[in-house]
Amino acid sequence: MSDSPETPPEEPKREPTTTSQTKSPLTTILAVVKTLGLLAVAILLGVTFIMPTSPPNDDKPPSDTGESTATPTLAVGDDYYAFVKLIELKPTKNGGRWDTASDSAPDIFFELYWNDTKIYEAEERDDRLIAEWDLLKLDVTDALLSGEIELGKAVNPPLVNVTAQGTLSIIVYDDDATLNDEAGRLVLTLAELRPGINTLVPDEGDVSRVLLDMVPRDISVPELIQRASDR
C-alpha cells in the first residue's frame, strides 16, 4: 500500500505589490521638479555672473533746461551768466498811461549792475508790456568780417562771480525820447539766488515780474543750445 504523493501546500496568493506603481507618479513628478530646479539654479548663476547690466532707462531725468535744480542756491565762488529772460510791466504806470502822447505800451530795456558796477545794458523791446531776450546772439557782421564765430561772444548775458555778499541789481526802464522812466528796480543778493530760472516779483514799482536765469559758465555746448531753445 502506497499513499498518493502529497501535493505541496498552496502558497498563499500574494497580492501584486503596488510599491512600484505608487512610486512611479512620484518619481516622474520628482523628475519634473529636478529639471525645473536645475533651470532655476542655472538662471541664478547666470544672473550673478554673466548677465549684462541693465540697458539705460528711457525716462532718465532730462538735462538741466532752466528749472531750479536740487542745489538750493548758487555756489559761492562759481561764475554764472546772469540771463534776464523776461520782464513784464504792469499795464499802467503809477495808475496812468505809459506813453503820455499815445496809448502805446512802454519800450522796455534794463541795466545790470554787479556790486554797483554797470556790466550790461539790454537792447530795447518796443511797445510791449512783456519783453523777452535771448541767451545766444550771433553778430553776423562781426562773424563775416572776422571769418570766425566765437562761442563766448555769442552768449548774450554777462558773467558774474558769486560771493557771499555780492549783489546783482536789475534796473528796468521805459525808453522815452526825452527822459527814460525807471519802471522798477531789484537788488538781489547773489548767494541767495538759485541755479536756473528765478521768478522775481518786486514789492514796489511798475514791474510785475522778472525771470532771471542763472546759467553756469561751464555748461556744455549742447546744454547751452538746449537752454537757448527752451523758450
Place this chain on the structure above:
Amino acid sequence: MQATIGVATVLLGLGLVAPAMTLRTSFGAYDGWVRLLAPDLAAGGVTTYSLASGIWTLLQSSFWIGVLLVVFTCVFPAAKLAVMSAGVEALRQGRDGGWWVKLAHHTGKFSMLDVLVLAMLVLAIKGLPGQSELLLGYGVWLFAGSVVLSLAASLMMKRLEGEG
C-alpha cells in the same frame, strides 16, 4: 538621456540671462553732430541685452509681444524639458510614456520660434539708416544649443519608446 536633458536645461537657464545682443546706434555721417547737439538722443550708443532683459524691455513697451516672447522663449522650452524628463523617467521604469511623451513632442515644435525672432531683428536693424547694427552675443548660442540638445533628447526618447 537624463544627462542630455540636464545639459539642455543648464544651457537654457544660462542662455536666457547671458548677453544675447548688442545694439550699436549710429547716425551715419552726422553721428558727431547728433552727439554734440542732441546728446540725449545719442545716449546709450552701445547697449547689450540678454534675452530676459530684452523681453522685460518689450513687456514695458509692447506688452503683448513681450508676453508672446515670454511664452515661447521661457515657458515652452522649460515645459518641454520638464515634460521630457518625466517621460524618460516613465520609459526607464518600463512603463508607457503616456501623455508625458505626447506633450513633449508637441511643445518641441515651438522651441525655435524666438531664434527666428532674433534673426528677423538683426535683419530689421540692418535695414535702418545710419549704419546702426545689432550684434548677436553668446547668449543666443547657449539658447540655440539648449534647443538643439532638447531636439536630440526628443529623438532619443522616440527611439526609447520604440524599443519599449
